[in-house]
Every structure is written in C-alpha cells, then in structure tokens.
Amino acid sequence: MGVNENVQKPLDRLSEKLAAEMEAVNALIRARMSSRHAPRIPEVTAHLVEAGGKRLRPMLTLAAARLVGYDGPYHVHLAATVEFIHTATLLHDDVVDESRQRRGRATANLLWDNKSSVLVGDYLFARSFQLMVEPGNMRTLEILANASATIAEGEVLQLTASQDLATDENVYLQVVRGKTAALFSAATEVGGVIAGAPEAQVQALHDYGDALGIAFQIVDDLLDYGGATQTIGKNVGDDFRERKLTLPVIKAVAKADADERAFWVRVIEEGDQRDGDLEHALQLLSRHGAMQAARADALDWAERAKAALSLLPRDPIRDMLSDLADFVVSRVA
Amino acid sequence: MGVNENVQKPLDRLSEKLAAEMEAVNALIRARMSSRHAPRIPEVTAHLVEAGGKRLRPMLTLAAARLVGYDGPYHVHLAATVEFIHTATLLHDDVVDESRQRRGRATANLLWDNKSSVLVGDYLFARSFQLMVEPGNMRTLEILANASATIAEGEVLQLTASQDLATDENVYLQVVRGKTAALFSAATEVGGVIAGAPEAQVQALHDYGDALGIAFQIVDDLLDYGGATQTIGKNVGDDFRERKLTLPVIKAVAKADADERAFWVRVIEEGDQRDGDLEHALQLLSRHGAMQAARADALDWAERAKAALSLLPRDPIRDMLSDLADFVVSRVA
Numbered sequence: 001m002g003v004n005e006n007v008q009k010p011l012d013r014l015s016e017k018l019a020a021e022m023e024a025v026n027a028l029i030r031a032r033m034s035s036r037h038a039p040r041i042p043e044v045t046a047h048l049v050e051a052g053g054k055r056l057r058p059m060l061t062l063a064a065a066r067l068v069g070y071d072g073p074y075h076v077h078l079a080a081t082v083e084f085i086h087t088a089t090l091l092h093d094d095v096v097d098e099s100r101q102r103r104g105r106a107t108a109n110l111l112w113d114n115k116s117s118v119l120v121g122d123y124l125f126a127r128s129f130q131l132m133v134e135p136g137n138m139r140t141l142e143i144l145a146n147a148s149a150t151i152a153e154g155e156v157l158q159l160t161a162s163q164d165l166a167t168d169e170n171v172y173l174q175v176v177r178g179k180t181a182a183l184f185s186a187a188t189e190v191g192g193v194i195a196g197a198p199e200a201q202v203q204a205l206h207d208y209g210d211a212l213g214i215a216f217q218i219v220d221d222l223l224d225y226g227g228a229t230q231t232i233g234k235n236v237g238d239d240f241r242e243r244k245l246t247l248p249v250i251k252a253v254a255k256a257d258a259d260e261r262a263f264w265v266r267v268i269e270e271g272d273q274r275d276g277d278l279e280h281a282l283q284l285l286s287r288h289g290a291m292q293a294a295r296a297d298a299l300d301w302a303e304r305a306k307a308a309l310s311l312l313p314r315d316p317i318r319d320m321l322s323d324l325a326d327f328v329v330s331r332v333a
Numbered sequence: 334m335g336v337n338e339n340v341q342k343p344l345d346r347l348s349e350k351l352a353a354e355m356e357a358v359n360a361l362i363r364a365r366m367s368s369r370h371a372p373r374i375p376e377v378t379a380h381l382v383e384a385g386g387k388r389l390r391p392m393l394t395l396a397a398a399r400l401v402g403y404d405g406p407y408h409v410h411l412a413a414t415v416e417f418i419h420t421a422t423l424l425h426d427d428v429v430d431e432s433r434q435r436r437g438r439a440t441a442n443l444l445w446d447n448k449s450s451v452l453v454g455d456y457l458f459a460r461s462f463q464l465m466v467e468p469g470n471m472r473t474l475e476i477l478a479n480a481s482a483t484i485a486e487g488e489v490l491q492l493t494a495s496q497d498l499a500t501d502e503n504v505y506l507q508v509v510r511g512k513t514a515a516l517f518s519a520a521t522e523v524g525g526v527i528a529g530a531p532e533a534q535v536q537a538l539h540d541y542g543d544a545l546g547i548a549f550q551i552v553d554d555l556l557d558y559g560g561a562t563q564t565i566g567k568n569v570g571d572d573f574r575e576r577k578l579t580l581p582v583i584k585a586v587a588k589a590d591a592d593e594r595a596f597w598v599r600v601i602e603e604g605d606q607r608d609g610d611l612e613h614a615l616q617l618l619s620r621h622g623a624m625q626a627a628r629a630d631a632l633d634w635a636e637r638a639k640a641a642l643s644l645l646p647r648d649p650i651r652d653m654l655s656d657l658a659d660f661v662v663s664r665v666a
Contacts, residue, residue, distance in 0.1 A: 035486055035489070037486055037487075037490050037507050037511075038486050038487075038489040038490040038492075038493065039493070040489050040490075040492060040493050041486065041489050092451050092452070092455060095447070095448075095451055096447075096448040096451055096452060114428070114429075114447070115428075115429040115492055116489070116492060118425050118428055118429055118451055119425070119429060119485055119488045119489045119492065120485075120489060121455075122425060122454075122458070122481075122484075122485040122488070123482065123485035123486055123489060125455070125458055125481070125485075126478065126481035126482035126484070126485050127482055129462050129478040129481060129482075130475075130478045130479060130482055133471065133474045133475055133478050136471055138466065138469055141462075141466045141474070142463075142466055145459065145462040145463045145466050146463060148455075148458070148459035148462060149456060149459035149460055149462075149463055151455075151459070152452055152453075152455040152456035152458075152459050153368055153370055153371050153374065153456055154370075154371075155452045155455070156368070156371040156373050156374050156449070156452045156453060156456060157370050157371040157373075159371075159373060159448055159449060159452065160371065160372070160373050174370055178370075
C-alpha cells in the first residue's frame with residue numbers, strides 16, 4: 001500500500017492492490033493481440049492498447065473475483081476477455097462515428113483505414129471468444145456472449161434512436177446498458193461466477209457493475225455539455241454536433257414548449273445546426289434544470305452501486321469499489 | 334428421395350436428405366436474428382438471409398453429424414452458428430470491399446449505411462457465440478472460436494498481402510484458409526465432434542472441409558478471370574480491378590519476364606490500370622498456362638477432399654459429399 005493511500009484515486013488504489021494480477025492481464029493481452037500471419041493486426045492493436053486506457057473494466061473483473069475469495073488463475077483470462085471486447089468495440093465505434101481522435105491520439109481508422117479497423121476489431125472479438133473459452137466455465141461464457149450481443153444491439157439501437165425526439169428515458173437506458181453498462185456488469189459478474197460465489201453475491205456484483213456503468217455513462221453525457229458548470233471547454237458539444245439524444249436533452253425536450261421543440265427538431269432530428277445553436281441548447285438545458293436532473297440520476301445510480309456492495313464481504317477491495325462509485329460521479333459533483 | 338436423384342446437383346440432394354433438420358436450422362436463424370430493441374437489425378439481416386444463399390456451410394455441419402451417426406439436436410445449433418458467422422463476415426466484407434451488389438441484390442451497406450453493416454455484423458457475431466455456447470460442448474466452442482479468429486486474421490492478411498507481388502502461393506493458401514476454408518473445416522469438424530465420433534473420423538471431416546473450401550475458393554478466383562474458357566462475361570475482372578492477387582496471377586507473376594513484371598507492378602501494386610489492361614492480363618495468364626495450373630490445383634484439392642471421406646462410414650451422405658467435391662470444381666471443368 002502506498003503512503004498516500006487516502007488521497008489516491010480509487011482506481012489507482014485498486015491498481016496497486018491488484019498490481020500482480022493486472023500485470024498478468026497485460027501480458028496476456030500483449031500475447032493474444034499478436035498475429036503470426038498478419039502484421040497489420042499488432043500495429044493497430046498496439047496503437048490502441050498502448051494508448052493506455054485505464055483498464056477499468058478488467059480491473060472490475062479482478063476486483064470482483066478477489067473480493068469473493070477467488071485464488072485461481074482464470075479471472076486473468078476473463079479480465080483480458082473483457083478488455084478485448086472493449087477494445088474491439090472502440091475500433092468499430094470509431095468507424096461508425098467517423099472519429100478522428102481517441103485518448104488524444106489519432107484513431108486507427110484515420111491512421112490506417114476503416115477496413116483495418118473493421119477487420120482488426122473482428123479479430124479482437126474472435127480472440128476474446130478464444131480467451132473466454134479457456135477457463136472452461138459455461139456460465140461465464142454465457143454471460144460474456146450475452147453481453148456482446150447486448151452491446152451490439154445497443155449500438156444499433158443508438159443509430160436509429162439517437163436522432164429521434166421520441167426517444168425517452170427508457171430507450172436511453174437501453175442504449176446506455178448496451179453501450180456501457182452491459183460490459184461493466186458482465187465484468188463484475190464473471191468475477192463472482194469464476195470464484196464460485198453464492199448466487200446472492202453474484203447478483204450483487206452484477207448489480208454493482210450495472211449501476212456503476214449507467215452512472216459512468218450519464219456522467220460522460222453530462223460532461224459532453226460541460227458538466228455541472230456548463231462551461232464550454234474543449235470537446236464540449238460533440239454529442240450535440242453528432243445529434244446524439246442524451247439524457248440532458250431528453251429531459252429538456254420533455255419540458256419543451258412549442259418554440260423549444262421546434263428548435264430541437266431542427267438541430268437534432270433535421271441536423272440543421274447554425275452558429276449559436278449549442279449556446280442556445282445549453283440555455284434550454286439550464287432553463288429546465290436538465291443538467292441538474294441528469295446529475296441527480298447519476299448520483300442515484302452511484303448510490304445503487306454502493307448499496308449492492310452491502311451484500312458482499314467486508315474487505316478493503318469492497319471499500320475501493322464503493323469509493324470508485326463516488327469517484328465516477330465526482331466528475332460532475 | 335426425388336425421382337431424378339441421379340441428375341440432381343449434390344447440394345440439392347443433400348438438401349432433400351436433410352430437409353427436416355435444415356428447416357430447424359432456418360427456424361433457429363430466423364428466431365435469433367431478431368432483436369427486441371433494435372428494429373434495424375432484422376431489417377438488415379432479413380435482407381441478407383432471405384437473399385437465399387445456398388446454406389452450403391450449415392448443410393456441411395448437418396451432413397457431417399449425420400454421417401457419423403449423430404441423432405441429438407445440437408447439430409442444428411452448430412449449423413446455425415456457422416451460418417451466422419458467415420453472414421456477419423459477408424456484412425463486414427461488403428463494407429471493406431465497398432461492394433454494391435451481392436447475390437444480385439443491393440448490399441446492406443448501400444441500402445442502409447456502413448454503420449449498420451458494421452454493427453449488425455457485430456450483433457450476428459455475438460449471436461453466433463450465444464448459439465455455439467448452447468450445446469454445452471467445450472471442444473466445438475474452441476473450434477468455432479478458433480475459426481472466427483482465423484477468418485479475421487485471413488481478412489486482415491488479405492488487406493496487406495493482396496496488392497503485394499511478393500505474395501506467393503503459401504501466403505495465398507493462408508489467405509484462402511482464412512477467408513473460406515477455416516469455416517468449411519470448422520463446419521464439418523464440429524459435426525463430428527458433437528456426434529462424439531472417433532478422433533480419426535473427426536480429423537477426416539476437418540480435412541474434407543479444409544480441402545473442399547480451398548478448392549471452392551480457387552474455383553471462385555478462376556471464375557473471376559472467366560474460368561477455363563476465359564471468356565469475358567459479366568463480373569469478370571472484379572479481382573483484377575480490386576488489385577487482389579489471386580492464384581492465377583501469382584502463377585503468372587512467378588513466370589513473368591521483366592516487361593511482364595513491370596506490367597503487374599503497375600496494375601496490381603501501383604493500381605494504375607488503363608483500357609486493355611484486363612485483356613493483356615488474360616493474355617499473360619494464358620501464355621504461362623496459369624489458368625490451367627490453378628485449375629489443376631483446384632482439382633487436386635477436390636481429390637484430397639474425396640480421399641478424406643474414405644475414412645468415414647459408407648453412407649448415401651458420404652456419396653453426396655464426394656459428389657459435392659466434384660461439383661465444386663465442375664464449374665471450371
């Protein structure tokens with residue numbers, strides 16, 4: 001443990017606690033993202049994997065397994081599987097969104113081409129399925145295969161729902177579960193399953209991941225409109241420009257008068273955006289308290305995540321996971 | 334059995350023999366390609382699935398399982414899995430190749446957009462993994478997960494290798510195993526495994542699928558240059574225009590003099606193609622006997638497929654599979 005434990009961020013404390021296992025996950029990722037025959041594959045994956053995501057999702061799997069007492073080797077495979085699914089999804093997302101930057105670096109579709117991103121993403125999906133087979137556990141296979149289907153379904157749903165003003169909070173929640181929470185909840189649940197934890201604990205781990213993922217995504221969507229402070233910094237308004245209907249806008253649309261509704265129809269449904277529209281959108285979000293209401297939802301999901309932990313063993317890891325839920329929403333505190 | 338059995342094509346005879354099981358496969362495909370949340374998914378998949386491929390790959394799984402005496406229900410799941418993987422691959426291939434037509438119909442990427450093709454392809458991959466988990470058989474899972482990785486690796490390899498004149502017949506064979514034969518051999522092998530067939534029979538089924546798939550792809554590549562007759566019909570020259578280095582060209586390049594080599598460098602490596610280049614390419618293929626040599630290779634692989642069958646039980650299905658190998662190469666006879 002570091003001397004500054006109390007001021008470290010929860011994810012850093014988890015990283016320190018699980019350092020040896022995370023090193024094994026990283027070694028497995030490096031070994032499995034290689035390709036004997038196609039050198040383009042390690043080029044693309046190295047670019048993405050070494051860009052250094054925070055490894056949040058595999059960390060959740062390791063933490064969940066350890067929290068319920070697992071001392072076998074297979075949480076490492078499952079954690080690597082989860083990161084492969086996540087990385088494959090990022091590659092395809094960047095093609096779909098025509099993104100040019102991720103984590104401050106040029107995206108693979110820009111550096112190579114869309115073809116490489118599509119096919120290397122497919123390769124990583126296939127590698128993830130090879131990895132998830134290795135523990136020989138049918139139930140973790142089902143959970144991860146189901147999560148993969150939910151992710152893809154959520155992405156397709158987002159294609160059609162995000163520019164449709166009829167999209168309500170229920171549909172938003174489906175999209176969010178697909179694009180984010182399904183992998184979070186699978187990550188924590190498989191940790192419990194591989195450990196052979198009692199059913200109530202497995203369910204609690206699932207619920208924690210689900211609620212954490214939803215809170216995480218709502219916060220992301222809030223930050224895209226400048227967060228609680230609503231200052232227009234860099235990257236603010238990406239979702240607006242891409243006409244993605246996220247929670248703050250859904251809440252503002254629900255309270256819109258006729259003029260406001262016409263505005264949202266023009267900028268989101270019709271995609272006719274002009275100078276000053278983002279500023280006007282921010283005014284409408286403010287007028288209807290949409291940012292504050294979405295923030296309250298995020299805090300509520302963080303509380304649900306923490307509540308789920310109460311069914312799990314007392315352990316420093318449990319405290320870190322609880323702090324992690326607070327930390328996720330602290331970005332909009 | 335139909336009265337015209339002897340003049341029916343082998344695939345039609347297999348379809349008739351396995352009609353009840355193939356109907357179960359089709360019902361399973363229809364059920365699993367739906368989506369509760371995202372209506373775009375069944376739109377895209379119905380367009381592709383109902384375009385009516387010949388269901389060759391799932392038929393191979395059914396035939397393999399039945400040939401070695403399987404009477405359980407799970408060859409149906411495995412056959413549907415194989416077709417889902419194939420369909421997902423087609424969706425992504427059409428994005429990568431920027432195709433506009435498949436099986437005489439507009440491609441999904443043209444009718445909807447690349448985004449839908451990428452994400453619905455991902456959904457079908459995920460659905461295929463859900464399906465392959467259901468029989469609860471670890472070895473079929475490994476075979477199908479490995480095949481998926483080999484397919485994606487072969488596609489990426491093709492991206493870089495196909496416009497590189499250094500690509501030789503060994504690399505071509507790797508690409509072909511990836512893009513075609515890996516799924517054929519997995520399709521037949523899982524049929525044997527789910528039936529609990531002896532190891533020698535499982536290996537023979539794998540070898541049959543592998544050799545059949547290679548013969549199938551060489552024939553496809555030959556037909557793209559007009560087949561044995563080398564008449565320029567419709568669709569002839571697609572591979573040439575897309576600068577794909579296939580077996581006939583590899584053989585011609587290997588025998589090229591300096592002038593001919595400069596031609597291939599210009600049209601394939603540099604992509605500088607002019608009027609009359611396809612005709613000149615066909616002359617070079619003819620001059621070096623490249624079409625005939627590739628055809629001989631295809632016939633040889635068909636013979637290997639048939640030889641593998643000798644280790645399997647005598648059965649009408651075995652005869653049909655043997656005839657199928659002959660039929661595949663009869664297109665260039």
